[in-house]
Amino acid sequence: MGEFDDIHMKFQELEDGRYIVRIEGFKREKTVHQTKPIRWDLKLMNESPLILPVKFSHIETNAGFQILMRELKNLGFSKPRSAKEFEEVMADLLGSIVEVSLTTTNKEEGYRELRFLRRLY
Numbered sequence: 001m002g003e004f005d006d007i008h009m010k011f012q013e014l015e016d017g018r019y020i021v022r023i024e025g026f027k028r029e030k031t032v033h034q035t036k037p038i039r040w041d042l043k044l045m046n047e048s049p050l051i052l053p054v055k056f057s058h059i060e061t062n063a064g065f066q067i068l069m070r071e072l073k074n075l076g077f078s079k080p081r082s083a084k085e086f087e088e089v090m091a092d093l094l095g096s097i098v099e100v101s102l103t104t105t106n107k108e109e110g111y112r113e114l115r116f117l118r119r120l121y
Contacts, residue, residue, distance in 0.1 A: 014048070014052060016102055017102060018099055019044060019045075022045055022095065023041070023095065023098060024094070024095075025041035026039065026040050026090060027039055038068070039056055052114070055114040067115075074116055074117055074118055074119075075096070075098060075118065075119040076118075076119050098116050098117070098118065098119050100116055101117050103115075
C-alpha cells in the first residue's frame, strides 16, 4: 500500500460534458473568506467511479445570485420574490433529478464549473 493511496480518487475527475445528478441536499457554511455560499450535495446517477466536482452557488454577490436565478429558471421555477419563497424553491429541489453541465473554465488553475441545465424529474 502506497503512502498516498487514500487520495487516489482525487485523480479520477469527470471529463467536461453533461451529466444526470440527483439533488440530495444543500447547506450554507461560512468560508475562510467569511462568505456563505450554497454548497450543493449532488449524486451522480450512474455507476461511474469518477468524481463529480462540488457545486457552489455564491449568492452573496450579485453575479452569483443572478447565475443561480437563471439556473432556477432552467429548472422550471419562477424567480422567487422573497427569501421565504427562495427557501421553498430550495426545499422543492430536494430529490430532483437534473441535467448538469461540467466545464473546465481555467485549465492552469483547475477551475471547473457545474451548472444546472434542466430538471428531468
